[in-house]
Amino acid sequence: MKATPLTIPEVILFEPQVFGDERGFFFESFNQKAFQDATGLDVQFVQDNHSKSSKGVLRGLHYQLPPKAQGKLVRVTHGEVFDVAVDIRKSSPTFGQWVGEVLSAENKKQLWIPEGFAHGFLTLSENAEFLYKTTDYYSPELEAGIQWNDPDINIQWPKKLLPKLSIKDENNFFLKDIK
DSSP, rough: OOOOOSSSSSEEEEEEEEETTTTEOOOOOOOOOHHHHHHHHOOOOOOEEEEEEEEEEEEEEEEEEETTTTOOEEEEESSEEEEEEOOOOOTTTTOOOOEEEEEEETTTEEEEETTEEEEEEESSSEEEEEEESSSSSOOOEEEEHHHHTOOTTTOOOOSOOOOOOOOOHHBBGGGGGGO
């Protein structure tokens, strides 16, 4: 498995070695040792989540507050999304910066998003199924979010469209207002 740190080096893109022929394909979607070697982290994933979204749905930018902050290893099993991580660690030299990658069932790429980052994605295909491995359990009382179009972050989303948002995401904070 190839592991590539992005411009915010704590966010890592994983690209598996895929073995395929006329019958289909096989790849190792997770290997604890390879993950640990690539990240230098000894994390334990405690929860897997699976979502399905239609074209134009934007989920995020979500995060959980300490002491239940989550690291996430994410991938797409059907369709295509533009996936984004935003550094919200106030003491970080990359605070407020973002990285984005296209994740799809076809490219089989995965993104590691550590604690201290907000996460979101925009569905590019007719629909997409998205899997998350998380390092802590979901805690609704510690859940928070940042506006997808925050001008201080200035994410360059790939489509010029009005995204479909949940009511919760419509009411997310701006970066300057987060705790």
